[in-house]
Amino acid sequence: MIKSILDNSENYQPGLSIDCVIFGFHDNQLKVLLIKVPHNEQWSLPGGFIPINEDIDTAAVTVLNERTGVEGVFLRQFSTFGKIKRNENHFDNELLEYLNINPEQGKWLTRRFVTIGYYALVDFSKIFPNPINPHEIVEWIDHKEVPNLILDHREILDKALDTLRVELNLMPIGYNLLPEKFTIPELQKLYETILDKKLDRRNFLRKITNIGILKKLDEKKSNVAHKAPNLYSFDKEKYDEVLKNGLNQGW
Amino acid sequence: MIKSILDNSENYQPGLSIDCVIFGFHDNQLKVLLIKVPHNEQWSLPGGFIPINEDIDTAAVTVLNERTGVEGVFLRQFSTFGKIKRNENHFDNELLEYLNINPEQGKWLTRRFVTIGYYALVDFSKIFPNPINPHEIVEWIDHKEVPNLILDHREILDKALDTLRVELNLMPIGYNLLPEKFTIPELQKLYETILDKKLDRRNFLRKITNIGILKKLDEKKSNVAHKAPNLYSFDKEKYDEVLKNGLNQGW
DNA sequence: GCTTAATGTGTTATTATGACGCAATGTACT
């Protein structure tokens, strides 16, 4: 795959890449989709290059879609990373040899790269991690247990999470991360996980329902220990309205 | 100047540029620093290219410093713009000829460019707009009277202002836009101008002083019509603390 | 049936916000 890019390197934007931080929520954990390449056993964010005839946003959608098989999800550019040395020594001779790339072609890869960071919020249950080649490992990893990542991917991931924390105050987010039907405690866990902070049950309920984006369903969650919680779904129309207008006006 | 870049184009990151939206505040107006190139009488944002051996943030500081002569001001990356056609037909043959660039060299310029947007908040009174070459016009223009801009610079400007509006709710900003000593009504005008919205005098005073970043000086503004307002300055220490921790916690 | 752990629904005190009133100050005009 990287071979085919190098064979047509004039069709890709040079020195520029995209990296996606794909968030999912499962078992009360915030998960991140990571990729392990077989060569050096190192984990990385799913990323890709930018076709010369594609908008960067479109290229990001492509990366996301290739890796998860989902379309039409929440995807947002959050920052661009361009320290000089961020990919210095990344593609060394050993790796180029392993990838069966000759040094001349390899030049396209070994130059200095700037990367545009996108983060995605996806419904964990609808995602099927999809290795592009059979030697690759694609896996959901709890964000608290993310191992060492290549390059500055840890910095990119941290910044994505910071952005998400800020945006939590500006817009609703659950629609993209939860299944269609969910309970208030589940939604609260999502918030608590992202913010890394306990919230009061009762105050959370009041605040979240006051936003006016929830529909209480005439249905309870089944097969649960203890009292069965009510199921809710988002009122998509109102949700989108709030998403557009923002939450806290502040001034 | 652009000639010297092309003569050393291998020393610059290809297909990637920086554009700065430089905000200042004067006469109760939010001003933007714009540049008019003599060739086609069109206005543009001050921008530049990225030396291959400079961090993108450093390159942005350079652009800002070249244009305004200021250092150490508030500068923040806010978005990266990468629509395919954003610079299509920008450097046409006519312009290349005008700039005395041969077509072969011009190829570096005519390719597809992605640009990283930065916005700066500067103290209007400390800025001396600085044309890089004598044919260039550098001017502060009221953001409400910005003329047509080249490329997608209007979109970049709008996005910068949107970002500024949001950040107003997350952090204090006056320190970078006002002179050392200022009055509360001046600060309020700044907020009103950015938000494009009237605020109540008395409520504004209460809210802004509650943040705890203002120092009331034992001095009144002189030479003003009507009652002389008190002068204030920022308590830099507390200001930086709030800047770091954020304003509204939300959740 | 009793315990346990979770959910649903309150209440109350405190704080923040929005909408005002009114006196004080200094300019401009007669």
Next chain:
DNA sequence: AGTACATTGCGTCATAATAACACATTAAGC
């Protein structure tokens, strides 16, 4: 000099939002 006027400084009050907490309800598991 006296008065009108615009602007500042300081305060009030009703309402809304928030934090902290109490208690009843539900279902599972022993």
